[in-house]
Amino acid sequence: MAKKGMVxxxxxxxxxxxxxxxxxxxLKAIIMNKELPIExxxxxxxxxxxxxxxxxxNRFRLRCEVTGRPRANYRKFKMSRIALRELGxxxxxxxxxxxxW
Known part of the structure; x- marks a missing residue:
């Protein structure tokens, strides 16, 4: 289980x-528009x-909905591999x- 503060x-x-x-x-659209003046x-x-x-x-991190684990997450299920296996x-x-097989 992840720290509650991190979650x-x-x-x-x-x-x-x-x-x-x-x-x-x-703002990014303005910055990328090359036709506008540099100022x-x-x-x-x-x-x-x-x-x-x-x-x-990009500062947002995908975390497991069940445990809060930050790594090895499946986007489709919003769960980590460990929680997915247990619930599966x-x-x-x-x-x-x-x-x-």
Whole structure:
């Protein structure tokens, strides 16, 4: 089980990234537009730097919904490999069948 503080920090990051997504996208569009004057693009860069760091989408980490484990997660199930195997063996994951040959 992951530390509760790390899980909560990640939830705050996800919430911030959703909150600032539109503003960040608009500023990045201005920065990438080569037809605009360099001064306007530089001003947009400074505004982007003023936004909170945790509002960047790449600071959000995919974590297991069951245990909070940060590594080896399956996006489809939103679970780590360990939790997926345990719940799959119990038959609690719909659509997951234990293979045997």
């Amino acid at each position: 909560e920090k990640n939830k705050r990051r996800q919430k911030l990234s959703q909150q600032y997504a539109g503003k960040r996208a608009a 306007e693009r530089f001003a947009a860069t400074l505004k982007l730097a003023e936004l909170p760091r945790n509002s960047a989408e 063996n119990k038959g609690l994951v719909p659509g997951l069948v234990k293979s045997s």
